[in-house]
Amino acid sequence: MTDPISDITAWLTDGARSRPEPSDMMAECCERLIAAGLPLWRVGVFVRTLHPEIFGRNFIWRPTTGVELGSVDFDIQHTPEFLRSPLAIVFQEGAEVRCRLDAPGNNRFPFFDDMRAEGVTDYVAVPLSFVDGMIHASSWTTRQQGGFTDAQLTDLKRVVPPLTRLIEVIGLRRTAETLLDTYVGPRAGERILAGQIRRGHTETMHAAIWLSDLRGFTALSDRLPPEQVVEILNLYFDCQVAAIHKHGGEVLKFMGDGLLAVFPIEADEQALCSRVLEAAREARAAVAAMQFVSGETPERFRFGVALHVGRLLYGNIGGGNRLDFTCIGPAVNLAARLEKIAGRLGRTIVASGAFVGTCAADWDNLGEFPIAGFSRAEQVYGLSDETPRE
Structure with missing residues (x-):
């Protein structure tokens, strides 16, 4: 006689290939367990992440709503709701x-009041x-009268080990993508994960x-x-990064107080350059509004772009097994020289x-400037709404 729980563990061990997306995998796993006789109601999986802003992600499944995805920031660890929850015990004690x-x-x-309102009778x-020793958590509930039976709990715990290994594999992949x-x-990360990791791999x-x-x-x-x-640097970069991402750019590098970003042109060059200029205007306003109090007088800031x-050329450059995924070329060098000219002109x-030719705006011709390392001078433009500052 076929053991349905063994079929589920084999499916998980094989990587749940029929449902490669994590949320789909969780939904099918729960549906298979119900078909095998486990009276599940609400199932949760809570995985801590290696992310600069997110403490963890959660997958909550119910038979009526499917899988709902969520995330929590690092402050959750210190909230009364978390500290007085069963998951705090799981995370802290592994119990x-x-x-x-x-x-x-x-x-x-207190969390159980919400569960009772849903008719839950048992929670585990x-x-x-x-493998690295980090503890994550799962929760399983039922509305069955009398709660889970011993046999049902035994079947449930048979599924947990292969489910854990699969979640770990998925989590490692997500961690690599996040890092x-x-x-x-994201664009460079996608290329690296796709195998573009050798020195000289460029496009x-x-x-x-x-x-x-x-x-x-x-x-x-x-x-x-x-x-x-x-x-201050973190506050300053926040003023730019949000605007760059919002308008389709990708930050490639922070160099001390410098920032290098690119906006790949795939279709309408004029529309994209207009978005780049809008991002620059938004960053200008954000930096102008930025303050930092280090004494009695608040610090005020200015930047140039x-x-x-x-x-x-975009790809892997470096020495030996230490590479950097970056961009180089005369266009990048010219942008660097122009930024220095912006500083001199206030x-x-x-x-x-080249940029002004594709971006309609109120530009002032600031003159022609010799560019170090280039054979000819470059015409430089500034916005008419700016007043030069010393």
Whole structure:
């Protein structure tokens, strides 16, 4: 006679290939368990992540709604709701927690009030122990009168080990994607995961280039403690990164107080350059509004950004097994020279003739400037709404 639980564990062990997406896998796993006789109601999987802003992700399944995805930030660890929840015990002690919610006087966890309102009679939280020793959690509930039977709990726990291993594999893949997105950007990360990891693996890209830096950063670094300088840099980069991402750009590199971003041009060059300029305007306003109090007088900040359009080489550059996924080429060098000219002219936003030729705006011709390393001078433009500052 076929054992349906064995079929489910074999399906999980084989990678749940019929449902490769994590949420789909969880939904099918729960549906298979119900078909095998487990009277499940609400099932949750809670996985901690390696992410600069997100503490963990959760997958909540109900037969009426399917899988709902969510995430929580690091502050959740210190909230009364988490500290007084059964999952806190699972995470901190790696221990299983079971509570019969239909038992009188069982008010150990405030969370159970919500479960009772859904008709839940039994709750069990089971740790998911990864190979590296990190503890994650799962929770299983039923509305069956009398709660789970011993046989049902035994079947449930047979499924947990292969489910844990599969979640770990999926989690490792997601962690790799998250780290690559965080440190090299989503487009570069996608290429690296696809196998573009050898030195010399490059491609040509036609893109709008953004190169910026913070005015007076050297004097600021000399005057303030390093911890405050780092805090200021993070606030300053926040003013730009959100605008860059919003308008389709990708941040490639932070270089001290400098930022290099690209906006790949795949279709309408004029529309994309207009979005780049809008991102620059938004960043300009955000930096102008930025304040940092380091004494009695708040610090105020200015920055400069150069915009250019050109072809660049995008890929792996480095030495031995230490590589950087970045972009190089005359177009990047020209953007860097233009940013220095912006500083000399007291301008926030400057652009090359190539950028201005595809981006309709109120531009002022600031003159022709010799560019170090280039054979000919470059016409430089600034926005008419800016007043040069010393």
